[in-house]
Amino acid sequence: MSIIQINNLTKTYQDTEVPVHAVNGVDLSFEEGEFAAIVGPSGCGKTTLMNMIGGLEQPTSGNVVVDDSVMSELSSNELIDFRLRNIGFVFQAYNLIPVLTAKENVEFIMQLQNWNKREMEERTLALLESVGLGEKVNNKPNQLSGGQQQRVAVARALASKPKFILADEPTANLDSIATNQLLEIMEKLNREENMTFIFATHDQRVMDKAKRVITLDDGKVISDVLKTP
């Protein structure tokens, strides 16, 4: 069943001398439980496409439909709430809140959703355990390695039980050991909990693990390969 439907999506930046078509007529759909990578050279439109899927940027034309909600039709506040409840984000630079501990960073999303304290604590500890950081719950980001921080970011992205996770270059700042650990955790979550992951990456290791690889060039989908197990 398709959870994300992208229809003729276009993003054109007009603020340059020559209009730039960052995303140019993309049609895609993602099923629940996918582990997909959007790949392509720098400037091909990966991040812009991810931003539009995540409701962080509005398309110039076309639309993104998530579970019957047309994102371009949502108001700014509705979009924020929609992101909070439906989408988990993992960013290249971890982007944890530096003054909060690993546990508090994960709880943060749930606090925004007004979870009750006991449930929130249980889920936080379970999530941090699942990403292998059960021992580091009270560490602040600056007391964690890059790989550990990114694992906290994954736990945070999962905290609100989103429909899918968008991970923009999640391994770009990690060494190969941390990358492998992170990918294993994500694969496991995908396999065991049917969590949908969509990556934007040019990391070959991520591409190798992905079950579907969508290649963009000049804002257009030039290939969409579903790997057979």
Add this chain to the structure above:
Amino acid sequence: MVLTKIAWRSIWRSKLRSAVVIFAIASGLLGGLFSSAWMNGMAMQRVKNTFTYEIGHIQLHHPEFSENMDIKKTLLNIQEKISGIEKSEGVLGVTERIRITGMAATANKNLGVNVVGVAPETEKKVFELYQKIDSASGNFFENDRKNAIVISRALATELNAKLKSKIVLTFQDFNGEITGAAFKVVGIFKTDNNPWDKMHVFVKNKDLRRIIELPENQSHEIVVLLDDYERALLKAQEFQVKYPDTKVEDWAEISPYLSLMSGYMDTMMGLFMAIILGALGFGIVNTMLMVVLERTRELGMLMAIGMTKRRVFVMIMLETIFLALIGAVLGEILSMLFINHFGKVGIDLSSMAEGMESVGYSAITYPMLEGYRYVQITVLVIITGILASVYPALKALKLHPAEAIRSI
């Protein structure tokens, strides 16, 4: 709750920068509060001195006496009035005075003075002038000698008089005839109000009554001391109803300068604090703009993952208020310590004593600030913090999450 936690901890991210802002707020408040307390202390001392040495809290006169101090405009049945007032609640002391103007002369010089005829025992219950005579300068009519006079150090210098010197007072008697008598100096006082000192001499009212032939049971003035000067207006109104043949005035009416000064101090302090808080406000705006700029990516991330603009706004606002509050509390603690210390030991400006006393102020001032002022300042600092946070918070709201996340 989580916003409070983030805001509070964020203050300590850049310890040096926060410390600088906190120090700026604290020292600004210390400067403002201490100077206000100093001015307030000076003014309050001036007010207290005026009550204690010069006018008391309430005065009763013949309705026309104050116009030109006519010797014939006396209060009648003075003893009856005094005992009536003494019984009134809140009255600490009542005394009567004979007031005339005259000339004081020694062999060297003569000067115009206000001659005050006092009843020494009751006078001491209302005025503390007797405490302004040091042991080497005589006393306030402690001996029963006839025609004794107490003058000020300033007048003594002008007249070239000293203890036991003879001074001749000349004035009009009750029948309009010029009369006079020689008095012997038995005491020399000194208050902080030089001009007032020069203008007043004190004699016993029984001597003065005899010389000016003022009938018994009449005087020009009744002075009342209350347990609280702020009750003066109400008590004056009460006495006015009770003694309609007199004119009853409270201290504010007798000396409008005092009430003016009290209002002036409030205005001055308000102005002072407004300038300081305004300057601090701009400092806070500057700091918080830097905070927003430095945390662009983080704020973008927070908005991306689902933090509403309202919450971002509140978070920046809380951070600003916390910063301002820490500075305010620190500033107030320091101010309290300084004000309490100097309130006890005083600030000695003896080198400027002559100048200060020539305008009626004491050379040693004791800073003082009422407790409610600290609360007032805390509230004002919070308001300043809120106002100062609006612009940086609005800047934060204008961030576009997708762009903010990409920023370095």
